[in-house]
Amino acid sequence: MPYEIKSLNEECGIFGVWNCEEASRLTYFGLHALQHRGQEGAGIVARGSHELLGHRDLGLLSDVFSNEAILDRLEGNAAIGHVRYATAGRRNLANIQPFLFQFDDEQIALAHNGNLTNAKSLRRSLEGEGAIFHSSSDTEILMHLIRRSTKATLKEKIMESLNTVKGGFAYLLLTNDAMIAALDPNGFRPLAIGQLKNGGYVVASETCALDTIGATFVRDVNPGELVWISDEGMEIIQYTTDTQLSICSMEFIYFARPDSNIYGVNVHTARKNMGRRLAQEAPVEADIVVGVPNSSLSAASGYAEEAKIPYELGLIKNQYVARTFIQPTQELREQGVRMKLSAVRKVVEGKRVILVDDSIVRGTTSQRIVNLLKEAGATEVHLRIGSPALKFPCFYGIDIQTRKELIAANHTQEKMRQIIGADSLEFLSEQGVIDSIGLPFDAPYTGLCMAYFNGDYPTPLYDYEAEYFASLQREKEQETTEQKEVFR
Amino acid sequence: MPYEIKSLNEECGIFGVWNCEEASRLTYFGLHALQHRGQEGAGIVARGSHELLGHRDLGLLSDVFSNEAILDRLEGNAAIGHVRYATAGRRNLANIQPFLFQFDDEQIALAHNGNLTNAKSLRRSLEGEGAIFHSSSDTEILMHLIRRSTKATLKEKIMESLNTVKGGFAYLLLTNDAMIAALDPNGFRPLAIGQLKNGGYVVASETCALDTIGATFVRDVNPGELVWISDEGMEIIQYTTDTQLSICSMEFIYFARPDSNIYGVNVHTARKNMGRRLAQEAPVEADIVVGVPNSSLSAASGYAEEAKIPYELGLIKNQYVARTFIQPTQELREQGVRMKLSAVRKVVEGKRVILVDDSIVRGTTSQRIVNLLKEAGATEVHLRIGSPALKFPCFYGIDIQTRKELIAANHTQEKMRQIIGADSLEFLSEQGVIDSIGLPFDAPYTGLCMAYFNGDYPTPLYDYEAEYFASLQREKEQETTEQKEVFR
Amino acid sequence: MPYEIKSLNEECGIFGVWNCEEASRLTYFGLHALQHRGQEGAGIVARGSHELLGHRDLGLLSDVFSNEAILDRLEGNAAIGHVRYATAGRRNLANIQPFLFQFDDEQIALAHNGNLTNAKSLRRSLEGEGAIFHSSSDTEILMHLIRRSTKATLKEKIMESLNTVKGGFAYLLLTNDAMIAALDPNGFRPLAIGQLKNGGYVVASETCALDTIGATFVRDVNPGELVWISDEGMEIIQYTTDTQLSICSMEFIYFARPDSNIYGVNVHTARKNMGRRLAQEAPVEADIVVGVPNSSLSAASGYAEEAKIPYELGLIKNQYVARTFIQPTQELREQGVRMKLSAVRKVVEGKRVILVDDSIVRGTTSQRIVNLLKEAGATEVHLRIGSPALKFPCFYGIDIQTRKELIAANHTQEKMRQIIGADSLEFLSEQGVIDSIGLPFDAPYTGLCMAYFNGDYPTPLYDYEAEYFASLQREKEQETTEQKEVFR
């Protein structure tokens, strides 16, 4: 059993600023507000007076930029930055962004949040033509397309390339002349534009980064838009009109910071609404409501208010856990060593607890938390999830690309409850999510991507298509076999 | 204006374990749960098979023990550890504990949480006899007293020495034969005993550390007790009977982790009670209740429940802030860069906000937060403090030794409100604190030290006495002068 | 005046081993023996059981591989490594080798010692076809050529590519199937093959690396050869027959370690011969002979023996200087602070000194050393240089690409003597160098490249041609102007 609170991993945060003193320092603070979107590595490229200058490394932002001298070197009045998510797999400096490409005739820096669905075939085709990739990420692909484009201007080359890549992407580029942002035709990932007091522009994955640096929100980047910021000002170009908003619903449910707003909807408020709705959809008699810190506290307080049951601190998260390299051995874990989460015995002892969490991935974390509460004396634990059961993988930027690891894809709700050890288990309905977020758009699911819950992918899956359907088929067969075994 | 959320500093956390495999590793996890009590430095001394072995350094625990090899070197089945608070002043490795003393005939490790009130005179007297101190902390004094004692046994030497030092102290010592804990006659600082499944003993500043490592709570160490743990088991000796419990009320209000229990009282519950009581004592019409993260969230939710006003996430704290070396320049701060706390505009905009905080020290933080909320659109901000006004310094282990820095010691409540910029400002009453905590003891203030609020120090002040009363006198004169100036 | 002993910089050292346990560890020790060829950065790529694994970083080898864990991760039975020279310019991780290229169908690691003369035009042409370079070094070019080759096999692709690049190069490649070495058609840089006791093969820039790891010397790689080592053994292919040995004479004079042998000639012996010959060609009456440590000690002892004048330690080099980041300020330097070299007053005081150095680049170092000796009391200092005057830049791998910095290209010998402040100054003749080294080949200069001394470049200069001749022209005009000014 892997020891990890949450196995959903976001695919990074991006931040850029054009026209301001201390651009790289401002980018540092912007990225600092986006650190929750990626902890594996970070980097900044600044537009110095003569050339683009960059620094990137593995680790938290505060490790990568561990002293003033590093930032001081990145002088200039424009900069872009990137924080990269932590994968379970191997950590590799080569994948840390922004990438900085040196050409005989120009320099381009590139940062990317998302996942391409035709990366594999594009890469294979580009390599067939002699292209050399330095990282295993799919970010470089855009640069190869741009450089191979036969269009006349950089703008046209980029527009052509954006129409070639498929999937979820928010790109941020920096040249000596411009800062360029682009969002995929479905707007899977959030991206916002802000403005500094001096008129300078800011682009960030979430609005919380705008607030942190004192910038004013201008507007969200819309699907299929290319944002071109230069000394002439900001130009917004629709590089394709074949668009349809399908923003990742998990941004509202789990990823984004509660103080961020996406398409005008505050994330904390959406979560609190989900909690309220959950209390309506799945009430249960109990003594206290407890949220899983930190991401589920908004939903839990919503549930408590709606249910008129006290909201209590029944679980506490160690706030220093992010940087700890020492882990308990298996033996110590069995003795009860718990680094990250503790149950508060005095609060939960003898109580019937409603435990609110935002989502269930593998189920191992839920199992562990329910167990924690019961060991601390809770007489009942009713698990309430602020979103529907996660049954389908994501190909647009969340690190779940197989159904195998998803407990809800492999078990009935009752079986899940048994595995997790809760006294009851209920999920928020799909409509509950949609209503709680309350996007104003006249679009399927009001503009949300709900594919993790219902498999309704808003785009073709390209390179993943064959594999995905084969896996569905395999599962089906396996399921039948399992059922047969059950009935024997 | 210094940029810091809270300027109250705890004087450290201590943790020790006797009789267990991987004692230093368990100590690491115990200290990890006590990290909030001190971030300047950390150390562990383990009782190896041949000798005591130690490691200590400046930085967070995870920096000091940055790899397994360091812990592996500290082999042995008993260990003590220490986390030290961050002072504003200069950081000095020499003060990081536990100290490890090498004698020709024995080794002793020593860790200390508290502050001696006769340290200066003891030190001067010991130096007069030729004693050499290596640190500027008062911790070494005990060791000099022990070594100079003419008593026959180590136990008697320690008991004699404990009766010589005055003030607030929780000591933890390790020798090759025993782990020894001792608490001052007033029990100013918390100290708890736990037991491992294998029968081994644990001593920790707070019970949260016992929970973290899977130990069972046995009992609190009482004032004037000496706890002697060896291979013969645990012996508890009353080294003085001249005791009177006066545990620091700020432990309940601010310092301790919410999941800790002190003398049977859960800290979160006490804080929630304070919030409820505050709602009764100082009600106000408003739209939402917002707590200052993280320490005031319990009190805020208590206030909200009692007042039946929604509890909202109007402020958010960046959870990665602890390790950031890069700070905004004054210029960036003026542009609105805020690293640590953000107001959530969508939540507070157009709202009358009740802002709940646990205490006010200098007032600069409150001023800043009120300002944050107003900038984010709050129409009114009513500041409610979960404790009485802090007017008197502490000499028992909290880093406030002068009245100068305390806003409440220098201004009327109305003047404070004006400085802070709140629409109203109310404090919880002394009795409110006492009732909310609800200690069961038949003692002044039911066993709490309330001196920060009322100047009623439970002990003589020794070395601080003259200076303290001189300062009171100076203030009085100054006050008169100020008043005169006002009336001119 | 820059404070640096020698401004000639070598273009790296390479080392590879095929078929041995602990290949990366052996490569570490091999590179350790080649550290004098490059101190800016180092890297190793090992052929693990499943894939190629690499580690590289800025700094000395001992910094880059600062603990066992890093080497342990690079498991496998084949590895290649690289040490990179320290340029005056900016340090960049991107240029540190070996490069490790990840393709959909294979992995290739590449290390390079040398300099291509058609790099600029090849790069421009490749970029025109969409190629993306990640470093500013010319090493990547070969990989782009290989990947774009339309030949059938990797071997043929490499052979084709080797015939496209021009200039000086010793390449080392590692794939999952083979270790491949290649030398340019002039053999500008040394490259030797060795064999381990178990039959495994080793390739190294210098034979001293073979000795260090206990390998037996097999033979030098010859100009135009491709060495293909795989589990089938070693195959040596002549990828071009248009070859002519022109090995860099500076390898014998200054770069190579004295215990290395190149084409059968021991470097120390060659230098000692140069010293003897210099004593014959440029005798002078004096009391002691002093060599500039460490590179000129062999030549100095040769001079002393031939001249029958005592060889003394008149200069001493601080052996800990390599890693010192603290440099004397200008003010301290003026007070006489000297970190690197000291004159031994008791040895030189009142003496007529013959100072032997291997070469003069800018002249500033010579000036400083002569001054040191005079300050220490030397009555005369006769500077004797173990090679002819350096007048022409190198385009094959030594970091001197302009005549501007060469004192001998800009001044007469007498003017140089005055600038340096020596009592006399003499150089070894070109024929003296050739005879002292004594290569047995029937080739121009017996197979040496003497271009730095006489401008007789053994190949066309390609991209450098136009610029070089333009600079010669400019100098000529300037010279005339200067002369005119002199005569006015």
Added chain:
Amino acid sequence: MPYEIKSLNEECGIFGVWNCEEASRLTYFGLHALQHRGQEGAGIVARGSHELLGHRDLGLLSDVFSNEAILDRLEGNAAIGHVRYATAGRRNLANIQPFLFQFDDEQIALAHNGNLTNAKSLRRSLEGEGAIFHSSSDTEILMHLIRRSTKATLKEKIMESLNTVKGGFAYLLLTNDAMIAALDPNGFRPLAIGQLKNGGYVVASETCALDTIGATFVRDVNPGELVWISDEGMEIIQYTTDTQLSICSMEFIYFARPDSNIYGVNVHTARKNMGRRLAQEAPVEADIVVGVPNSSLSAASGYAEEAKIPYELGLIKNQYVARTFIQPTQELREQGVRMKLSAVRKVVEGKRVILVDDSIVRGTTSQRIVNLLKEAGATEVHLRIGSPALKFPCFYGIDIQTRKELIAANHTQEKMRQIIGADSLEFLSEQGVIDSIGLPFDAPYTGLCMAYFNGDYPTPLYDYEAEYFASLQREKEQETTEQKEVFR
């Protein structure tokens, strides 16, 4: 067999400067010139405008002072520093000097080079009176004596204390008012006074440090002298008249840097003389003379000149070895991996070699070097040692305190030759050492300590006495037993 070139370890270097700008920076460069005297750790204490400030850590000087900021913090116009030797045993920050003692009434920094012979009894007695020691070194003892002295002034207290400690010591102290140096009554360790151009004073273990920083040599500190440097100038006090110079002969033979002068004798010159004398005392027919780098090169060139046999570079030492943490495994060593020293095959192959080394401690290094040369093809290796056989331990500051490890104390010369594998083995005579150094003093051995060679200790051995004679007795008995066994 431990892999180490030399197992004689010096007991540190000290350096101090009074009255100059950038005192700590100058101290850095002074210590840099003394780095050969200690590589375990380093430290500097500076006299800032308000207080003494220090920094010390494990590692080479360049590691301990790895950036300018550390030195910048140590502002002030006086400073003392220390480099500490590397013991085989455990590395401990607590022992790194200078120690900085904080008293209520003053601050004192203390650095020490040497070894006390009555440390153990003094420490035991001081601890009996309650003294607490923080390190395991004997340096602190002086401070305890000073602080416990009942004399009126610091100067008198120090003088009294210097008369209490016994053995070999060169002390350097810094207070806010003075820099103080003191040498033991036998002057076992060298200590020199210099003067800056501005009149400021410098004290250093060796004169090479004076040269490095551009200071003029004033004079050696004599046995029993106390040097008191303050704003009033320099005062030299004879704290005892019971003196007799016995300076460590190993300073001339091995420890000191060749460019240093001790009592007017240049170390290189002394070594060259030893080489010449050795050639006279122990001639042998051979083809080349080879010295063990770096310490024996002076002696070897002296031998070569006297014997009129060519001096050749038959061995080469890797100049980057000092910082390498990765060591060859036993297996690799057996395969012939040699990190530190290489034999130059082309130079020694087929040659009869005279190998000159300065001394033999355990013999293992000699054995290894002889083996290296023979493997490289030397037909004969005649080992010539530039000093007599080391048979007795040192108690005055060299890290050999038992006879067990000394090969010459346990074997006949012929047996040593066999173990080492040389074709012949000869030592320089005692008189040879004395004459070669040529001190001008009318004292036993002209003022040298020759005890390592002949057991003639110039002082009582105090704490070591009983143990030492017991060990001699044990050896004698063992020897008899061994002989009996041989004859059986």
